[in-house]
Amino acid sequence: MSSEKSPLSPRIDKTGNIDILIAAAECFMEQGYHATSIDDVARRLGATKGRIYHYYRSKTELFFDVHREGMRRNFEAVTPVMKGPEPAARRLNAMFRQHALSMMENLALEAVVVQGVEMHRFGATTPEQRRTLAELMTVRNDFESLFKRVAYEGVEDGSIRTSDVSVAVKVALGAINWLSIWYRPRPAETRDDREILADKIVDSIMQGLNAPD
Amino acid sequence: MSSEKSPLSPRIDKTGNIDILIAAAECFMEQGYHATSIDDVARRLGATKGRIYHYYRSKTELFFDVHREGMRRNFEAVTPVMKGPEPAARRLNAMFRQHALSMMENLALEAVVVQGVEMHRFGATTPEQRRTLAELMTVRNDFESLFKRVAYEGVEDGSIRTSDVSVAVKVALGAINWLSIWYRPRPAETRDDREILADKIVDSIMQGLNAPD
DNA sequence: GTCTATATACTGATAGAC
DNA sequence: GTCTATCAGTATATAGAC
Numbered sequence: 343m344s345s346e347k348s349p350l351s352p353r354i355d356k357t358g359n360i361d362i363l364i365a366a367a368e369c370f371m372e373q374g375y376h377a378t379s380i381d382d383v384a385r386r387l388g389a390t391k392g393r394i395y396h397y398y399r400s401k402t403e404l405f406f407d408v409h410r411e412g413m414r415r416n417f418e419a420v421t422p423v424m425k426g427p428e429p430a431a432r433r434l435n436a437m438f439r440q441h442a443l444s445m446m447e448n449l450a451l452e453a454v455v456v457q458g459v460e461m462h463r464f465g466a467t468t469p470e471q472r473r474t475l476a477e478l479m480t481v482r483n484d485f486e487s488l489f490k491r492v493a494y495e496g497v498e499d500g501s502i503r504t505s506d507v508s509v510a511v512k513v514a515l516g517a518i519n520w521l522s523i524w525y526r527p528r529p530a531e532t533r534d535d536r537e538i539l540a541d542k543i544v545d546s547i548m549q550g551l552n553a554p555d
Numbered sequence: 556m557s558s559e560k561s562p563l564s565p566r567i568d569k570t571g572n573i574d575i576l577i578a579a580a581e582c583f584m585e586q587g588y589h590a591t592s593i594d595d596v597a598r599r600l601g602a603t604k605g606r607i608y609h610y611y612r613s614k615t616e617l618f619f620d621v622h623r624e625g626m627r628r629n630f631e632a633v634t635p636v637m638k639g640p641e642p643a644a645r646r647l648n649a650m651f652r653q654h655a656l657s658m659m660e661n662l663a664l665e666a667v668v669v670q671g672v673e674m675h676r677f678g679a680t681t682p683e684q685r686r687t688l689a690e691l692m693t694v695r696n697d698f699e700s701l702f703k704r705v706a707y708e709g710v711e712d713g714s715i716r717t718s719d720v721s722v723a724v725k726v727a728l729g730a731i732n733w734l735s736i737w738y739r740p741r742p743a744e745t746r747d748d749r750e751i752l753a754d755k756i757v758d759s760i761m762q763g764l765n766a767p768d
Numbered sequence: 769g770t771c772t773a774t775a776t777a778c779t780g781a782t783a784g785a786c
Numbered sequence: 787g788t789c790t791a792t793c794a795g796t797a798t799a800t801a802g803a804c
Contacts, residue, residue: 374673376589379797391799392770401798431765459736460587460666493764503766506755512737513730513759520729523672542719546726550763551706552644553716592779604781605788614780 359397359407361387367408367450371522375405375457402467406474409458412451413481417488419444424488430496435548437489438514442540445521453522458482486515514547572610572620574600580621580663584735588618588670615680619687622671625664626694630701632657637701643709648761650702651727655753658734666735671695699728727760 365386369378380401384390398404423436445452458478467475489511496502504510521543528535578599582591593614597603611617636649658665671691680688702724709715717723734756741748 374587374589376587380799381797390771392772395799396769399799434764460670496764496766501766502764503762504764505758509752509755510759510764512733513756514764516733516736517726517730520725520733523729524725539722542722543726545718546723546763548763548765549716550759550761551647551709551715551717551723551727552761553709553714554767593781594779603789605790608781609787612781 360411362394362397362404363408363411364450366404367412367454370405370408370457371450371453375454375461380404402471403474405454405458406471406478408451408454409478410481412448412455412458413478413485415448415451416441416444416455416485420485420488424492429501430492430499431501431548434489434492434496434502435544437492438518438544438547439540441515442518442521442543443536445518446525446527446536446539449522449525449527452519455482456519456522486511489515517547518543573624575607575610575617576621576624577663579617580625580667583618583621583670584663584666588667588674593617615684616687618667618671619684619691621664621667622691623694625661625668625671626691626698628661628664629654629657629668629698633698633701637705642714643705643712644714644761647702647705647709647715648757650705651731651757651760652753654728655731655734655756656749658731659738659740659749659752662735662738662740665732668695669732669735699724702728730760731756 362383366378366383369382369386372378373382380391380394383404384394387393394404398407419440420437423440424433426433459482461475490507493502493504493507493511497504497507525539575596579591579596582595582599585591586595593604593607596617597607600606607617611620632653633650636653637646639646672695674688703720706715706717706720706724710717710720738752
């Protein structure tokens with residue numbers, strides 16, 4: 343059905359497709375995109391292929407929609423804290439923190455987003471799929487630009503020091519995205535635990551490892 | 556024939572298998588493990604499957620060997636600079652720098668190593684493959700431990716400041732490993748260019764983004 | 769809207785010629 | 787040591803019953 347205006351508009355939920363997205367995200371996270379069959383996703387849903395192909399014309403489109411939902415949540419987490427009267431360094435700090443928390447709390451979706459980055463490697467796809475892929479990469483770049491913009495503000499207001507804003511942002515986001523590789527929630531984990539971890543990560547990013555002289 | 560003693564011993568080269576490893580690494584980097592067929596690898600070699608299956612019993616073993624070679628080069632790059640009379644912070648600095656350069660100069664191999672991390676998801680494998688996979692993960696952990704050890708030394712000699720050594724090292728290595736996602740060498744790139752980039756990355760990791768008061 | 773076939777294509781791995 | 791031919795297994799996607 344997907345009438346898709348903006349890549350950020352919530353196009354799901356009402357039809358109950360969110361179940362399919364979550365099931366797909368979990369399968370993709372655990373086994374990777376190519377190793378996951380539509381049957382796997384259906385099995386996790388407690389259904390059969392028929393249901394999935396009723397909503398999605400292809401496995402690729404399903405992947406794309408998971409990716410979209412993951413990015414939507416990324417923006418949702420970060421944009422509320424990026425503006426304000428504080429020095430840019432403090433706002434950037436908050437953005438990293440929010441992004442890290444979003445990674446932890448939407449682990450499956452975000453793991454797929456991370457996979458998606460390495461998936462300009464979609465080899466042979468239809469022209470339409472190519473366009474969608476380009477669109478997703480644009481959204482990713484826009485997300486990165488959010489951080490760059492605030493980082494530049496910080497260079498100007500003197501709250502941020504770096505030899506290269508673009509590299510510094512890539513380093514910071516890489517560190518956070520890497521969570522999708524090593525972070526797995528412990529059985530009785532609370533929101534507090536995640537916030538403590540997020541703070542440690544952001545502290546590493548903002549303060550670095552060198553002891554002050 | 557792979558007689559394999561240590562995961563780090565150079566078991567290749569002489570038979571010319573290194574060609575197969577490189578071709579496989581490039582395919583895996585561009586399309587991912589599952590999307591790459593043995594025919595793809597053979598085509599890149601300018602040969603057919605027969606040649607590959609003469610040296611490797613399965614696609615999985617081929618992947619494992621690429622991973623091994625990538626990790627071997629990682630150790631090779633980092634271990635020479637990890638000991639010495641300097642404060643631990645300086646040695647850690649050098650280790651990160653070497654690792655970043657190794658990522659850039661062995662891009663295909665290292666991209667496969669990065670994929671390998673997310674590949675405890677090998678689903679159904681033979682017991683032997685499970686053992687190999689566990690071995691590879693051990694090697695990865697040992698590599699990370701190299702950095703942790705020096706970071707702890709830094710905490711003790713006062714040259715390093717962090718709220719959590721383990722997290723800080725994961726953050727730093729994540730940032731560097733993320734290179735495999737976004738770094739692609741420009742056409743006329745020189746060693747100097749790579750060193751400049753590596754220095755910027757290491758600067759970000761060690762100094763952080765906050766301006767000194 | 770969901771399920772059960774089924775068509776079609778591809779891929780990992782093997783056997784045997786050269 | 788490399789190639790050709792081929793088998794068996796599996797996956798995407800479709801068609802049609804319910």
